[in-house]
Amino acid sequence: MSYDKDFYLSRNWRALRGSMLKHNPICAEPGCGQPSTQVDHILTRRLAPERELDRANLTCLCASHHARKSARFDGGFGNACKDEADLGCTADGVPRDPKSHWNSHNKDG
Numbered sequence: 253m254s255y256d257k258d259f260y261l262s263r264n265w266r267a268l269r270g271s272m273l274k275h276n277p278i279c280a281e282p283g284c285g286q287p288s289t290q291v292d293h294i295l296t297r298r299l300a301p302e303r304e305l306d307r308a309n310l311t312c313l314c315a316s317h318h319a320r321k322s323a324r325f326d327g328g329f330g331n332a333c334k335d336e337a338d339l340g341c342t343a344d345g346v347p348r349d350p351k352s353h354w355n356s357h358n359k360d361g
Contacts, residue, residue: 256297259297259304264305265304265305268291268305268307268310269291272291272307272310272312273288273289273291273312276288276311276312277312278312279312279313279314279317280311280312280313280317281313281314281317284314284317286314286316286317287314288312288313288314289313289314289315289318290312290313290314290315290318291310291311291312291313292310292311292312292313292318292321292322293309293310294309294310294311295309296325
């Protein structure tokens, strides 16, 4: 059994996941409105294993938005994994990913 499978079947993860979905029933993607079905690590377990059970590093998403995020950042669907430098925010809180919905208000024009 792989490390990932062990983690996602663990009592601690299952309890935390259930609590997160109970308290965040709607997808965190702005404007989505769909039910949350996935609990996502904002910084992947590969990049921040010490934060794998940190609520502040988790977000609840619908299946569609989780798949999109995974494809973009985690190397899903044949995409390369992003480097750690591509993730997170600058010191002043601006996301490093220009495609982030948090950057949509920063468009020129």
